[in-house]
Amino acid sequence: MVYGFLTLGCLGAGALAGPTIGGSLWRFTHRNQVDLIDEKEREFLSRIAKNRVDVSLQTATAPVPDYYGERIGSLHQYRQWLRDQNKYRRKVVLPEKED
Template identity: 40%
Template sequence: MGSQTLGLDPFIMLGLYTAAIGAVGWMVGPVVGNQVFGLWFRGVKGQIAQKETAFYNRIKKYRADPSSSSMANPVPDYYGEKIGSVADYRRWLKDQRAFNLKRGRALL
């Protein structure tokens, strides 16, 4: 262990190896995790997909029209990326409605 690898100190090489393995795990982890989850919860996989599809369709239906936005008044969270709970979803709906009312278009 006392010899140098590529002319670098062994502790530096151990740090580089650790970083490389961590990067590979970060890239491969979600793929393996999704496969394991799919196999483990095979019975509810279809139900989860249906609920996600219904949720994304509601997002598309209720989001504000971006054509009426401006730099001073941007559309609040157009894709609903910040929704993490039912309370966040209700807040998102209120924000979308407030944007539409502010622009004079009560579409909701």
């Protein structure tokens, strides 16, 4: 019973400390590439902020699709995200007329 709790404690500590230590170690070993990666990430996040739909346009029945761009993992997904944002923007700002 005690060994089970100790095992779970070590597992939890490793899960919490592992990414921090691993990330710091990676940044230390790849110092020459870190600035380039950080610059690309800042540029990407600024593009996300520039192209996302205004949150004041959302309603309870039609929330903004993926506001923070959390599901973007590739160029294809980024382009799909842009299309979804524009589609939502057109739907909310220019509603279709019913005949």
